[in-house]
Amino acid sequence: MLKKLFSEHFSTLKYVLRWSLITVPVSVAIGSMVALFLWLLNWAIHYRFAHAWLLYLLPLAGVGIHFLYKLYGSSAERGNNLVIDEIHQPGAGVPKRMAPIILLTTVITHLFGGSAGREGTAVQIGGSIANLFAAWFKLNGADKQVILTTGIAAGFGAVFGTPLTGAVFALEVLTIGRIRYNALLPCLIAGMFGDLTVSAWGLHHTQYHIDVVATGQQFYGHNIHLNLLLLLKVIIAAICFGLAAYLFSVTVHGVKTIAVKAIKKSWLIPACGGAAIIALTLLLGKPDYLSLGVDAEYPGAVTIVSAFHQGGADALSWLWKLIYTCITLGTGFKGGEVTPLFYIGATLGNTLASLLNAPVSLFAALGFIAVFAGATNTPLACTIMGIELFGSEYALLFAVACFVAYYFSGPSGIYGAQKQIGAKTDAE
Numbered sequence: 001m002l003k004k005l006f007s008e009h010f011s012t013l014k015y016v017l018r019w020s021l022i023t024v025p026v027s028v029a030i031g032s033m034v035a036l037f038l039w040l041l042n043w044a045i046h047y048r049f050a051h052a053w054l055l056y057l058l059p060l061a062g063v064g065i066h067f068l069y070k071l072y073g074s075s076a077e078r079g080n081n082l083v084i085d086e087i088h089q090p091g092a093g094v095p096k097r098m099a100p101i102i103l104l105t106t107v108i109t110h111l112f113g114g115s116a117g118r119e120g121t122a123v124q125i126g127g128s129i130a131n132l133f134a135a136w137f138k139l140n141g142a143d144k145q146v147i148l149t150t151g152i153a154a155g156f157g158a159v160f161g162t163p164l165t166g167a168v169f170a171l172e173v174l175t176i177g178r179i180r181y182n183a184l185l186p187c188l189i190a191g192m193f194g195d196l197t198v199s200a201w202g203l204h205h206t207q208y209h210i211d212v213v214a215t216g217q218q219f220y221g222h223n224i225h226l227n228l229l230l231l232l233k234v235i236i237a238a239i240c241f242g243l244a245a246y247l248f249s250v251t252v253h254g255v256k257t258i259a260v261k262a263i264k265k266s267w268l269i270p271a272c273g274g275a276a277i278i279a280l281t282l283l284l285g286k287p288d289y290l291s292l293g294v295d296a297e298y299p300g301a302v303t304i305v306s307a308f309h310q311g312g313a314d315a316l317s318w319l320w321k322l323i324y325t326c327i328t329l330g331t332g333f334k335g336g337e338v339t340p341l342f343y344i345g346a347t348l349g350n351t352l353a354s355l356l357n358a359p360v361s362l363f364a365a366l367g368f369i370a371v372f373a374g375a376t377n378t379p380l381a382c383t384i385m386g387i388e389l390f391g392s393e394y395a396l397l398f399a400v401a402c403f404v405a406y407y408f409s410g411p412s413g414i415y416g417a418q419k420q421i422g423a424k425t426d427a428e
Contacts, residue, residue, distance in 0.1 A: 026151065
């Protein structure tokens with residue numbers, strides 16, 4: 001009995017040591033590449049702030065991105081979906097050139113004002129570098145699936161400064177309704193070291209703040225730790241967040257389908273997309289919905305940060321950002337969906353807080369994570385993200401918002417390669 005127990009513990013120790021030795025260098029490499037990407041992205045965004053005329057070159061930038069992928073990266077065109085597919089069923093692998101080409105094209109997209117995110121770039125950097133290390137380490141098929149999953153964890157954890165979220169996201173995003181626990185420890189190590197590497201390079205992430213909200217109440221003479229009226233308002237808002245996530249997923253896929261059918265010359269698709277972004281910006285008379293949406297281009301601009309304050313967003317800011325992002329990504333520009341989803345959620349939360357007479361900063365935070373949860377079908381990861389970004393005091397409300405949004409976000413999400421085991425509910 002003791003011999004068997006010792007043997008099991010020794011095997012566990014070997015497993016931990018082996019995957020630590022594999023995962024740490026992979027994560028450090030990914031974190032370093034993500035740090036470079038974040039530095040370049042910040043430079044590109046602020047350079048455009050100082051040179052607003054660059055927006056008018058967005059159609060040309062789109063054409064350039066199209067030909068870059070056609071000439072050098074056609075196999076990498078599928079982006080995140082290619083990484084997910086390789087984890088489900090290892091095949092030709094994730095090309096080495098995916099990391100540099102997605103980094104370059106994402107920076108180009110933001111330099112000229114395209115509305116996109118950064119998680120897609122980080123995930124593809126992670127998948128590409130992890131696949132390269134898998135070849136160097138001569139890993140078998142099963143181990144290659146694990147190391148690609150750690151690549152997602154390291155990339156996601158590094159780009160947002162949320163290591164635990166990165167680990168859970170990498171496991172949860174692969175299949176709706178099932179989490180593969182065999183990669184849990186490697187993903188946790190990857191998320192931690194990816195984030196630590198970015199910090200070691202001296203890069204810092206945006207800090208968000210929720211004002212203090214009283215969540216308890218008196219109920220028939222008894223103190224309860226949850227305000228039932230506030231909970232009801234959170235549920236109502238979460239349904240709206242889920243519907244917004246569904247609208248985003250349907251719209252971004254719809255723009256891609258319509259563009260391919262309506263425009264016969266493929267290089268004209270990004271040119272038309274860029275022209276549409278320019279026209280919308282001229283129509284609205286302000287550049288608030290361009291690029292990442294985190295830093296303010298001018299005092300009073302609507303950003304994710306401003307959405308945490310009363311009056312920090314217009315009533316339809318969330319819808320305009322949704323339209324801008326779906327046009328940008330649906331016509332071939334590069335980046336990711338998650339930061340725009342943060343923007344959509346935070347500004348929608350700001351609007352709903354005014355309608356429901358609810359705390360603005362709290363509802364902005366709920367929207368921030370819940371729209372993302374619905375669009376990616378990752379409610380557990382997004383609940384943890386809320387805790388990592390905003391603190392644990394409102395963890396229960398984070399969970400309610402993310403889970404309700406997940407159920408109301410429709411049967412699919414933004415990642416076409418994401419598999420589904422059964423329905424979200426018995427009603428489907």
